[in-house]
Amino acid sequence: MRAALSFPTRPPRAALFALAASVLAHAALLGGGRARDAAARPARAVEVAWLAPPAVPVALPEPAPPALPMAQARSQRLNPRPPVPAVDAPAATPDAPLLRLAGPASWRYRLRQGGQDGEALLEWRPEADGRYSLRLTRRIGERALPAQESLGRTGNAGLAPERFALQRGGQDRQAINFDAEGRRISFSASPARLDLPEGAQDRLSWWLQLAAMVQAAPTPGGRWRVWVAGVRGELREWVFEAVDAEPAGGGTLHLRRQPxxxxxxxxxxxxxPARGYWPVRLRQGDPETRGFEITLADVNS
Incomplete structure (x- = not known):
């Protein structure tokens, strides 16, 4: 007869409590070890940091210069280089002949311009203080043409214009300014600023200047040079030559400008020559088209 199978009965409660206490004890031991490892890590990290090589010093940037005032900074941006001083034109040579100018006078001319007849008046007014005014007015019938006026100073070298104006209705419409101190010529109708040559003239003063130059050195067959500025910003050296070797029979000296x-x-x-080499006749271009010609009619001193 087989023996009957037997199953273990439920363990006693005391044994269960003992098993749970053992598990908790092991967990506490493991947790304590991890905590000790975590506490030790900062100490090892500090030790490694001290063993690292020292840091390379970094050069600090130099302090920036103090800020310039706004106007000065803008000037330096617009003009990065200092302006070059103007070079003075060569002075007149000591042995240059002195130029003698005529006394105050009003010269009347017959005018031929654009195929029409008219009249012109040239008024020359040198002053005792060394200043002068020279004015040319023209008229064809009842129509007044633009007037020309030259203002400046006189001296041993002749005329030194300071301002030339082309006038309409008594008002300056176009002008040329001669800056003797800055050695510059400027124009109202052009942005050009040109160097001022020694003895430069305007479109009216050259009449008298050339007369004084010829009177000072009336060399037969000679040449006379003068710089002349125009209202549109041009400056050219004009060279005049004598057409005739000398005035025939004490007559006039005929000059022509080189092209x-x-x-x-x-x-x-x-x-x-009898009037101090004053121009008694002047022709520019063709008086029947766009040019003009004036011929002396009489003189009033």
């Missing part, structure tokens, strides 16, 4: 280019209208003038 300035293929379309130059040309300038001719006749100087009278």
């Amino acid at each position: 300035l280019g293929p379309y130059d209208p040309g300038i001719e003038l006749w100087l009278d």
Whole structure:
């Protein structure tokens, strides 16, 4: 007869409590070890940091210069280089002849311009203080043409213009300014600023200047040079030559300007030695088209 199978009965409660206490004890031991490891890590990290090589010093940037005032900073941006001082034009040579100018006078001319007849008046007014005014007015019938006026100073070298104006209705419409101190010529109708040559003239003063130059050195067959500025910003050296070797029979000296280019209208003038080589006739271009010609009618001192 087989023996009957037997199953273990439920363990006593005391044994269960003992088993749970053992598990908790092991967990506490493991947790304590991890805590000790975590506490030890900062100490090892500090030790490694001290063993690392020292840091390389970094050069600090130099302190920035103090800020410039706004106007000065803007000037330096617009003009990064200092301006180059102007070079003075060569002075007149000591042995240059002194130029003698005529006394105050009003010169009346017959005018031929654009195929029409008219009249012109040239008024010359040198002052005792060394200043002068020179004015040319023209008229064809009842129509007044633009007037020309030259203002400046006189001296041993002749005329030194300071301002030339082309006038309409009594008002300056176009002008040239001669800055003797800064050695510059400026124009109202052009942005050009040109160096001022020694003895430079405007479109009216050259009449008298050339007369004084010829009177000072009336060399037969000679040449006379003068710089002349125009209202549109041009500055050219005009060279005049005597057409005749000398005045025939005590008459006028005929001069002609060398051509300035293929379309130059040309300038001719006749100087009278008996009147201090004053221009008694002047022609520019063709008086029947766009040019003009004036011929002395009488003189009032």
